[in-house]
Structure formats: C-alpha cells, structure tokens
Amino acid sequence: MIRSQRWKGAAFTVPFQLGFVFLYLLPIGYAVYQSLFREQRSGLGLGGATREFSGLANYRQGLADAAFLGSVLRVVLFACVQIPVMLLVSLVLALLLDALTTRAASRFRVLLLVPYMIPGVVAAIVWINLYSPEVGPLTPLGRALGFGWDFFAPSMVWPSIGNLLTWHGIGYNMVIIYSALQAVPRELFEAARLDGASEIRIARSIKVPYVRGALVLTGLLAIIQMLQIFNEPALFRNVTPQTVNDGFTPIMIIYNQAFNAGNYHYAAALSVLLALVLGVASFLFYRLTSREAD
Numbered sequence: 197m198i199r200s201q202r203w204k205g206a207a208f209t210v211p212f213q214l215g216f217v218f219l220y221l222l223p224i225g226y227a228v229y230q231s232l233f234r235e236q237r238s239g240l241g242l243g244g245a246t247r248e249f250s251g252l253a254n255y256r257q258g259l260a261d262a263a264f265l266g267s268v269l270r271v272v273l274f275a276c277v278q279i280p281v282m283l284l285v286s287l288v289l290a291l292l293l294d295a296l297t298t299r300a301a302s303r304f305r306v307l308l309l310v311p312y313m314i315p316g317v318v319a320a321i322v323w324i325n326l327y328s329p330e331v332g333p334l335t336p337l338g339r340a341l342g343f344g345w346d347f348f349a350p351s352m353v354w355p356s357i358g359n360l361l362t363w364h365g366i367g368y369n370m371v372i373i374y375s376a377l378q379a380v381p382r383e384l385f386e387a388a389r390l391d392g393a394s395e396i397r398i399a400r401s402i403k404v405p406y407v408r409g410a411l412v413l414t415g416l417l418a419i420i421q422m423l424q425i426f427n428e429p430a431l432f433r434n435v436t437p438q439t440v441n442d443g444f445t446p447i448m449i450i451y452n453q454a455f456n457a458g459n460y461h462y463a464a465a466l467s468v469l470l471a472l473v474l475g476v477a478s479f480l481f482y483r484l485t486s487r488e489a490d
Contacts, residue, residue, distance in 0.1 A: 224471070231255070231465035247461075254465035263443040264466060268423075268473060271445055275422040278358040283414055285362060286369035287407070291399050293370070294377045305374065309367040316364060320431045323360045328435075348436040357428050365421075369414040376410035377403060412485045416478050423474050426451065446470050 234250040258264055289308060293301045311319065327347035329335040338345045347356040380403060388398045426447040433440040433448075442452045450470070454463035 227464045227467050230461050231468055233461050235459075235461065250461075254462050255469065257462065258466050258469050261466075264446060264449050264469075267443055267446045267449055268470070271423055271425060272477070274354055274358065275419060278361060279415060279418045279422060281358070282362045282365055282418065283369060283411060286366045286414065287373055287404070287411065289366065289370045290373035290377055290407075291403060293374050294403065295395065301374075305371065308370055311364050312367040314364070316427050317431070319364050320360060320428045323356075323363075324431060324435055327356055348432070348439065350439045353432060353436065353439050357425075357432065360428055361422075361425075365418070369418070372414055373407050373410045376407040380406045408485075412482065415481060415485065419477050419481055420474055423470065423477065446473075 231254050232249060232251060233247050234253065235245040236248050293304055293308075296304065314322075326332045326334055329346065334347065335345070346352060384402050385398055388402060393401070424447055425445050429440050429444045429448060433442070433444070442456075443449045446466070447470075450463050450466045453459045453466065
C-alpha cells in the first residue's frame, strides 16, 4: 500500500518532470553540444561553411574575450548595488504592511504589486519616455529644482536602469517577505511590547531574523535575473547607442553573436559560461548567507 501511494504521488510530478526535461535539460544539453563545434569556411571566407569539432576552443576564446568578461564584471558590480537597495526597500515596505491592519495591508499590497504586473518591456518603454528630455516630465522638473540631470548620460545610464528595475521588482519581493512575516508568531510581539520594546526594536530583533530565509530566496532570484538582464539595456540602446553598445551586458553579446554575427557555436559556449557564472554566484551567495544564519 505504501509503495502504491508513493507511485501515485510520483505520478503527480510527471507533467513537471516532462516540462523540466524538454524545456530545460534538453536545451542545455543541446547548447553544450553546439558549443563543441565551429564553422570553418574555405578560401577567403567565400566558400561553403563546414562544421568541425573544436572541443573546448570556444570556451577558451570566451574566457579570453575581454568584451564578454568586461560585461560580466559590469553587471556584477551593478548587481552588488542594485540588489541590496531593492531588497532593503522591499523589506521596509513589507514591515510597514505588517504594521497595518489586515484590510489596509491587502489594499496597499495590491497597489504595490501593480508595477510587477506590468511586462518588463512595457515598463522600460514607460520609463524611457519619463527620462526623455523632449517628452518626459523629469528633466523639466529637475531644471525647476536646479538639477541639470541627463538620464541617458554615461554616468546616469546604470542608475536609470537600476531605478527602473527597483520600481519593477520591489512589489514581487515585498509579497514574498510579507508572506514570511505572516508566519511569525504574534505572541512574540506581545511579549516584546510587555517588556517595553519599541516597534523598531521588534522589527529589528524579531521580524527581520524570522524573514532571513525569504531574503535569501529573493536575493538568489535577483542574482539570477540580474546577470541575465537584456530587455532594459536593449531598449536604452535605441535611445543612447553611444553609451549602451551591443556588448553592454553578457546576454546582449550572446544575442549579437547568435543572431547578428551568425556564430551560434560561440554563442552557445558563452551561454554555458554565463550559466556557470550564475551557478557560482548563487552558490556563494547561499553559502555566505547560510553561514551568517548559523
């Protein structure tokens, strides 16, 4: 009977397992396979192309590609600033919602989640128009306040993109953290108040430690999303091509190699390298946060 129940339980996971195999494992395996080949052309490149096995040559080229490595470093440094800011804002909003009544919290929760419901491309187009010095309201407002900011300048592109990503992502992270706050025993709050603890002390000493797991989860998801950033820089490139080039982020380089240069094998190798970087970054983040929790 126990064996039968186990098989029945496993049967419920079959749709997920099939989707995981066909949508994740097989494409990853195919990318690894393609990365082991190269296309060679005879003569001066005017002859027909032949595919030849090259082993790890594409990976060695990727590890020596200064443009690719520079884009990875650029995004990593940006993530070290943007992710903590986004998680801090999400945590503060979740703590404020937790201090409200259930009815008021439900209303504000939906309102704060609206930016996340907007598709990323649409959100980027909206913010690009807001940043625009011709049609956007932010530049005239800055002039009225004495600020001559240019959101498309080289020094302002990353802050502009970071503001967009933070606005778009705080609602999703806030909901996860707020859900974790709802699981905190309310008796702890009453006991702390009886001992004379303020609401700030309760939030710092009780609530924040209880949602550490939610912060780790949202941090991992943010790292994975950040290293794959593509839509926002690609749209900014249409407005300011002199600042955002086709090698601004790793995904933009991979896209350019695959669909513009037609070098699918090298693009596959870069994709595998980026996946390894994602895995290492996620592992290190998880190990560091787990060690702090211990």
